[in-house]
Amino acid sequence: xxxxxxxxxxxxxxxxxxxPTSLRLEPGEFNxxxxxxxxxxxxxxxxxxxxxxxxxxxILVDGTDVxxxxxxxxxxxxxxxxxxxxxxxxVFENIASPLRVSRVPKSEIEGRVEEAADILQLRPMLHxxxxxxSGGQQQRTALARAIVKESKAIFLDEPLANLDYKLRExxxxxxxxxxxxxxxxxxxxxxxxxxxxxxxxxTALMREGRLTQFGPTAExxxxxxxxxxxxxxxxxxMNFAPVEKRGHRMHLGSALDWPxxxxxxxxxxxxxxxxxxxxxxxxxxxxDPSIPIRGTVRITELSGSESVAHFDIADRVWxxxxxxxxxxxxxxxxxxxxxxTHCFYFxxxxxxxxKGIADG
Amino acid sequence: xxxxxxxxxxYILFLMLPIYWLVAMxxxxxxxxxxxxxxxxxxxxxxxxRTIFTDPTWYWGYFNSxxxxxxxxxxxxxxxxxxxxxxxxxxxxxxxxLFFWLLTNRMAPVAVFALPFFQLYSAVGLFDxxxxxxxxxxxFNIPLAVWILEGFMSGIPRExxxxxxxxxxxFPRFFTTIFVPTIKAGIGVTAFFLFMFSWVELLLAKTxxxxxxxxxxxxxxxxxxxxxxxxxxxxxxxxLTIIPGAIVIYxxxxxxxxxxxxxxx
Numbered sequence: 001x002x003x004x005x006x007x008x009x010x011x012x013x014x015x016x017x018x019x020p021t022s023l024r025l026e027p028g029e030f031n032x033x034x035x036x037x038x039x040x041x042x043x044x045x046x047x048x049x050x051x052x053x054x055x056x057x058x059i060l061v062d063g064t065d066v067x068x069x070x071x072x073x074x075x076x077x078x079x080x081x082x083x084x085x086x087x088x089x090x091v092f093e094n095i096a097s098p099l100r101v102s103r104v105p106k107s108e109i110e111g112r113v114e115e116a117a118d119i120l121q122l123r124p125m126l127h128x129x130x131x132x133x134s135g136g137q138q139q140r141t142a143l144a145r146a147i148v149k150e151s152k153a154i155f156l157d158e159p160l161a162n163l164d165y166k167l168r169e170x171x172x173x174x175x176x177x178x179x180x181x182x183x184x185x186x187x188x189x190x191x192x193x194x195x196x197x198x199x200x201x202x203t204a205l206m207r208e209g210r211l212t213q214f215g216p217t218a219e220x221x222x223x224x225x226x227x228x229x230x231x232x233x234x235x236x237x238m239n240f241a242p243v244e245k246r247g248h249r250m251h252l253g254s255a256l257d258w259p260x261x262x263x264x265x266x267x268x269x270x271x272x273x274x275x276x277x278x279x280x281x282x283x284x285x286x287x288d289p290s291i292p293i294r295g296t297v298r299i300t301e302l303s304g305s306e307s308v309a310h311f312d313i314a315d316r317v318w319x320x321x322x323x324x325x326x327x328x329x330x331x332x333x334x335x336x337x338x339x340x341t342h343c344f345y346f347x348x349x350x351x352x353x354x355k356g357i358a359d360g
Numbered sequence: 361x362x363x364x365x366x367x368x369x370x371y372i373l374f375l376m377l378p379i380y381w382l383v384a385m386x387x388x389x390x391x392x393x394x395x396x397x398x399x400x401x402x403x404x405x406x407x408x409x410r411t412i413f414t415d416p417t418w419y420w421g422y423f424n425s426x427x428x429x430x431x432x433x434x435x436x437x438x439x440x441x442x443x444x445x446x447x448x449x450x451x452x453x454x455x456x457x458l459f460f461w462l463l464t465n466r467m468a469p470v471a472v473f474a475l476p477f478f479q480l481y482s483a484v485g486l487f488d489x490x491x492x493x494x495x496x497x498x499x500f501n502i503p504l505a506v507w508i509l510e511g512f513m514s515g516i517p518r519e520x521x522x523x524x525x526x527x528x529x530x531f532p533r534f535f536t537t538i539f540v541p542t543i544k545a546g547i548g549v550t551a552f553f554l555f556m557f558s559w560v561e562l563l564l565a566k567t568x569x570x571x572x573x574x575x576x577x578x579x580x581x582x583x584x585x586x587x588x589x590x591x592x593x594x595x596x597x598x599x600l601t602i603i604p605g606a607i608v609i610y611x612x613x614x615x616x617x618x619x620x621x622x623x624x625x
Contacts, residue, residue: 101528
């Protein structure tokens with residue numbers, strides 16, 4: 001089955017919650033909606049699930065128009081960010097409830113509930129009530145409820161956001177496995193770029209109610225279409241600065257300039273925006289040919305496995321992200337190194353004009 | 361005894377004093393009550409209670425009260441559950457004003473409605489029926505029920521409703537098998553307040569009934585005026601009137617604490 005949105009939009013009063021959006025989602029892989037809070041991910045899910053009616057456009061399932069159809073008739077599953085289960089029912093009855101309402105024979109229900117419970121390791125908790133479970137178990141119950149029926153589409157609206165770090169990693173590893181091979185469309189909303197990369201599949205980038213880019217996850221990570229897409233799909237956010245191309249060199253203010261390579265070398269002279277991901281600015285001299293940047297360190301964040309430094313450059317704050325523990329003196333200048341082949345160059349209208357040659 | 365416990369003990373003592381006096385009186389003879397001051401019944405008698413349990417005009421007073429209070433509680437809940445759901449989940453034209461207007465119904469004194477209700481119910485042939493009192497009390501109880509239930513319902517995330525719809529529940533099925541059990545604490549608290557109002561309300565109940573549906577409180581006042589000083593009997597009737605309320609409070613006491621925590625009761 002396929003899920004297709006054609007110019008779907010939602011306007012509430014004078015506010016556009018979702019600008020006209022077209023999207024074609026195929027079964028099997030993860031379709032990730034990536035964007036910050038308020039980008040329109042939940043709105044898109046609610047529209048696709050039928051919980052809200054779009055003010056414009058059409059929604060097709062396998063080519064059939066379901067725009068005005070109620071969620072009951074769409075045969076879909078939905079997992080919310082908050083652990084939503086029926087509090088007065090046991091875990092078993094919670095998982096069984098979608099089957100009971102769709103009149104699955106009683107003899108079949110027990111087997112299917114137990115199968116779903118086994119996949120999500122809920123077997124020992126089947127006779128408890130949701131409040132007696134931990135957050136992770138509650139969310140697994142909600143997931144079991146979502147996979148127990150053979151739905152055409154599963155919508156997961158930031159399902160891991162309210163779990164603690166360890167549980168989140170654990171469940172994220174299991175998710176692709178337990179949703180694989182079901183032939184359903186999987187839509188997964190998240191605000192974390194890392195999560196999108198880990199889950200793979202296709203990613204739709206959303207920003208301020210607009211879909212900015214959709215494509216295979218790795219591809220759009222390497223080839224952001226415009227400034228908006230590039231900034232959504234980067235964590236920490238991508239560093240941007242206005243630059244001017246003169247001849248074979250890019251000039252950032254008067255202090256910094258570097259040679260351009262690859263496709264970028266063919267760009268006409270003029271004003272551009274350079275974008276470079278924080279992990280391509282190194283606090284030590286990398287093996288690749290690099291440009292030294294001197295900047296005053298403002299903030300540092302050390303996590304043990306990586307070091308993040310915010311530094312001033314030409315009236316802007318850029319971020320450097322590197323592996324291991326690096327030594328920074330806050331308030332002191334530090335020499336960072338930027339690899340120009342990793343740079344993206346965006347035209348004045350925000351569209352990607354060219355990039356350096358290296359991928360990533 | 362530590363000094364800090366003196367104040368609460370005194371407080372409870374003063375609080376219990378009238379109830380104790382009532383219970384003590386109910387076991388005394390009228391002569392003893394009128395005869396002078398005595399802390400305990402000098403001459404225990406169960407005659408007062410015996411009269412109530414054997415005389416139909418007395419015990420039917422209790423039945424009448426229980427019948428219309430139960431009817432009122434059921435009607436009020438049935439009407440208020442959907443209304444409270446609408447106020448809690450949907451926004452519609454004038455919803456805030458309507459909600460406030462509902463509450464203002466409670467601000468009018470009951471006496472204001474006694475005459476119009478008497479006229480109205482006589483005209484439609486409902487006078488002296490349990491239904492008349494039950495319906496009349498709805499005017500005060502439905503707004504109260506909507507107000508309390510709305511608070512409980514708004515504490516349930518909307519996502520629960522949406523999950524159920526996605527799971528395939530039709531609205532009526534979701535409402536009765538998922539939503540109502542989820543807010544059963546709120547329904548319990550609401551039922552308690554409805555019961556209490558209807559149980560203690562005297563004016564409307566007395567105005568709208570004559571013989572067939574006469575409530576216990578009306579029986580008490582009429583006996584007092586016709587049979588002279590039957591103080592022991594009245595005290596026994598009073599004790600029996602308190603008991604149903606006490607039983608209801610016992611069952612919903614935990615829910616009420618929850619209701620206070622949710623901030624609407």
